[in-house]
Amino acid sequence: MEEKDDNYYIEKVIAGQTSYFSYVVEKYQDVVFSIALKVLKNREDAEEMAQESFVKAFKSLHTFQRKAKFSTWLYRITYNTCISETRKKKQYFASTDEVQISDEVEEMNFDGIPAENREKYIKAALAKLQEDEYTLVLLYYFEDQSVEDISKVTGLSGSNVKVKLYRARKKLYVILNEMLKEDVYSIL
Structure with a gap:
């Protein structure tokens, strides 16, 4: 069909x-x-x-x-x-259980993360992002939305979306590195 x-x-x-x-x-x-x-x-x-x-x-x-x-x-x-x-309402409770991790996210280069644990690490790292950073990452990497489309969704300028995406990627990198270091130290 x-x-x-x-x-x-x-x-x-x-x-x-x-x-x-x-x-x-x-x-x-x-x-x-x-x-x-x-x-x-x-x-x-x-x-x-x-x-x-x-x-x-x-x-x-x-x-x-x-x-x-x-x-x-x-x-x-x-x-x-x-x-x-x-x-x-001002309530806070975080969960990333509903995000589907796909191969398209590979362009963010998660090569250092073992494939069998990749989804677990990515979800845990995403959960640590602020809601605006999470939304940008979700729309750009998981929903293949363009910067222009994200700008329309969030009301941010295109350049602001790019800057915030860059910062969110950097933050994800730091979070993932810390998580991996903690796991390596706990194994040793």
């Missing part, structure tokens, strides 16, 4: 065939939840805000202008919904 692009399903939903929105939810639910979880740091709140993000997207679908990718537009809704929720 041929997979259609997002615009096909969006047009169907706008035309009144609302059941097609389930495709959008299924395709993006993991990333939307992961962004919400990192920003809100609470699983229940993240589930609620992820659902709220999809409801907002569904209700506003007719306003989607296709100037950016649909995923960028949806992630922006998610990010803003979660930031608004954070302003209402």
